[in-house]
Amino acid sequence: MIYLDNSATTITKPPQVAQAVYEAIKSQSFGNASRGVYDPSHHALQELFFCRQKVAELFAVDDPLSIAFTPGITWGLNLVLQGLFSSGDHIITGVAEHNSVLRPLYQLEEKGVELSFVKLNHHYEYDLSSLEDLYQENTKAVVLTQVSNVTGAITDPKKLYQFCKKKNLLLILDGAQGGGSIETRLEGDLPELIYCFTGHKSLYGPMGTGGVINLSNRSFHHIITGGSGVRSFDRKNPDNFPDVLEPGTVNIHSLMGLKAGVEELLEREMIYVQRYLNFHRNKLYDGLQNIKGIKIFSPESGGPILSFSMAGKNSQEVAETLYRDFKICCRGGIHCAPLLHRELNTADQGLVRLSLSMYNRVEEIDHALFALQKLSKYK
Amino acid sequence: MEMAILTFDTSNEAIKGELLLQGKLPVRMIPLPPEIQSGCGLCLRIDASLADIRKVIKKYSVEGELYYVDSQIKTTYTKVSL
Numbered sequence: 001m002i003y004l005d006n007s008a009t010t011i012t013k014p015p016q017v018a019q020a021v022y023e024a025i026k027s028q029s030f031g032n033a034s035r036g037v038y039d040p041s042h043h044a045l046q047e048l049f050f051c052r053q054k055v056a057e058l059f060a061v062d063d064p065l066s067i068a069f070t071p072g073i074t075w076g077l078n079l080v081l082q083g084l085f086s087s088g089d090h091i092i093t094g095v096a097e098h099n100s101v102l103r104p105l106y107q108l109e110e111k112g113v114e115l116s117f118v119k120l121n122h123h124y125e126y127d128l129s130s131l132e133d134l135y136q137e138n139t140k141a142v143v144l145t146q147v148s149n150v151t152g153a154i155t156d157p158k159k160l161y162q163f164c165k166k167k168n169l170l171l172i173l174d175g176a177q178g179g180g181s182i183e184t185r186l187e188g189d190l191p192e193l194i195y196c197f198t199g200h201k202s203l204y205g206p207m208g209t210g211g212v213i214n215l216s217n218r219s220f221h222h223i224i225t226g227g228s229g230v231r232s233f234d235r236k237n238p239d240n241f242p243d244v245l246e247p248g249t250v251n252i253h254s255l256m257g258l259k260a261g262v263e264e265l266l267e268r269e270m271i272y273v274q275r276y277l278n279f280h281r282n283k284l285y286d287g288l289q290n291i292k293g294i295k296i297f298s299p300e301s302g303g304p305i306l307s308f309s310m311a312g313k314n315s316q317e318v319a320e321t322l323y324r325d326f327k328i329c330c331r332g333g334i335h336c337a338p339l340l341h342r343e344l345n346t347a348d349q350g351l352v353r354l355s356l357s358m359y360n361r362v363e364e365i366d367h368a369l370f371a372l373q374k375l376s377k378y379k
Numbered sequence: 380m381e382m383a384i385l386t387f388d389t390s391n392e393a394i395k396g397e398l399l400l401q402g403k404l405p406v407r408m409i410p411l412p413p414e415i416q417s418g419c420g421l422c423l424r425i426d427a428s429l430a431d432i433r434k435v436i437k438k439y440s441v442e443g444e445l446y447y448v449d450s451q452i453k454t455t456y457t458k459v460s461l
Binding site for chain 2: 033034036037042045046048049064065229230231238240242243
């Protein structure tokens with residue numbers, strides 16, 4: 001089997017990820033963090049901090065306590081968007097956004113938040129020159145993806161930073177596809193920035209992990225409340241970050257797996273990981289270009305994602321045939337990015353998406369291209 | 380031996396403080412004494428002189444509230460500057 005649906009989730013993980021989760025449970029040394037000074041609770045609190053340290057190192061963030069862990073990026077985006085904006089605010093977002101951004105924003109829209117959408121240029125990238133035109137007096141934030149989950153197009157961070165800084169806007173980046181697949185250093189001349197990430201894709205951690213990196217001075221409204229282990233007589237959870245986004249028991253067992261995944265990336269170094277992914281993406285892109293009937297809907301360079309259509313064939317059928325006849329796992333259809341499919345005129349037949357991880361090999365790319373070549377001749 | 384208590388707003392800040400001070404001062408995490416009203420449920424007990432504590436805290440930019448502990452007759456906690 002060849003697995004090319006790594007944008008959905010990576011299924012090949014560093015072996016130490018599973019080992020770390022197993023050991024976290026088997027060792028019987030992880031209590032509930034922040035519930036006492038006895039060893040298992042103290043150990044959990046300490047290991048949780050070490051996990052924050054590793055994520056901070058990966059993203060070049062100074063303070064590990066800028067990182068809150070959430071049960072995934074969907075949770076993180078919801079907690080951030082629902083926790084920061086209210087009626088009368090205006091948010092600039094874009095047509096390439098995933099539903100994990102769009103749907104919380106639509107919920108806000110129902111509460112009186114205004115939305116505007118950045119469109120794409122001819123390279124499938126966001127046309128950031130339109131930001132000035134979309135700006136309003138009540139604009140509070142720009143919310144965009146770092147890497148499109150459909151086209152792989154990368155949003156130029158420098159232009160975003162400059163614009164948000166100039167207008168004093170909060171920038172919220174959806175790092176679901178970018179974190180761990182392109183080198184991301186959240187340092188330098190940044191605007192107020194919130195970066196949301198997931199653990200189970202290119203950070204190679206378990207599902208149910210993710211988080212929010214908060215490099216802003218914003219105060220979050222509590223969306224989910226519950227136990228905190230401290231200040232039990234208070235009517236609400238602590239306001240401090242990261243506690244404000246971490247009510248209840250933190251998923252420490254899985255976070256030990258995430259830490260192992262991040263350590264693997266640090267060991268390999270992101271610059272080389274990205275280079276490896278680029279090499280395979282380029283090979284795939286070049287190969288797809290030479291198959292008759294295929295139209296690529298991705299820029300020539302980008303994150304490790306390529307989408308395409310095949311003349312006369314529905315994308316779901318292509319994906320199903322690729323698995324049935326060639327044991328290639330990939331995704332067809334609509335990729336949770338409805339506005340993008342409308343923009344690309346692919347709302348009816350959808351797109352076939354191939355997405356890579358650092359465990360894909362060149363022979364797998366060759367085999368996928370061979371399969372698509374054959375499939376293109378199916379009647 | 381002099382002793383002090385360093386309190387924090389949250390347990391995440393407490394563990395960060397403990398890790399920053401470990402190896403530089405004799406420090407261990409203990410439950411917050413009931414006499415101290417501020418801070419989360421955890422704090423750091425530091426067995427060192429106030430002068431030494433202040434020097435290290437400043438050097439490693441540890442944030443919190445410092446209490447001098449006097450145990451000679453009855454244990455009392457006096458908030459002091461960092």
